[in-house]
Amino acid sequence: MLSTRKDSWMMTREDMQILLHVAEWALNHRHVMSTIRKLAGTEENYLIIARELDRVHAHIAQARSIHAEATLTLVEWLVILDAYQWKCAYCQEKPFEVMHHHIPLHEGGSTLSNCLPACRPCCSPRKKKPPDQAPLID
Numbered sequence: 080m081l082s083t084r085k086d087s088w089m090m091t092r093e094d095m096q097i098l099l100h101v102a103e104w105a106l107n108h109r110h111v112m113s114t115i116r117k118l119a120g121t122e123e124n125y126l127i128i129a130r131e132l133d134r135v136h137a138h139i140a141q142a143r144s145i146h147a148e149a150t151l152t153l154v155e156w157l158v159i160l161d162a163y164q165w166k167c168a169y170c171q172e173k174p175f176e177v178m179h180h181h182i183p184l185h186e187g188g189s190t191l192s193n194c195l196p197a198c199r200p201c202c203s204p205r206k207k208k209p210p211d212q213a214p215l216i217d
């Protein structure tokens with residue numbers, strides 16, 4: 080499931096485990112931000128989880144609004160981010176800034192296999208090229 084890489088770019092294994100734990104909890108208890116804040120432990124973890132929860136919700140809503148597949152969960156998104164060490168999946172250098180749909184949203188939807196972290200320059204249509212390797216997740 081999880082990448083076993085040790086050279087995590089910005090967060091410790093422990094932080095990642097906490098984030099996943101909170102994300103799993105949030106699957107069944109939506110919008111209870113005060114509890115999410117408590118579970119997250121640190122303000123930093125809370126801000127990350129709140130930001131990524133918003134991001135996943137926004138992309139799910141966007142996919143639903145055009146009747147595309149909309150199955151991505153916060154847990155899946157965190158696993159994707161971890162697999163790419165929270166970097167852009169395309170250049171694998173810059174920190175990720177946006178969730179990018181590898182296949183256009185109306186065809187690929189917001190799903191585990193279609194959502195990748197990307198930096199803004201790599202999202203520009205002229206520069207975009209596929210990642211060299213598939214996501215490091217099962």
Ligand SMILES: [Zn+2]
Nearest residue numbers: 167170198201
């Ligand atoms: Zn990039």
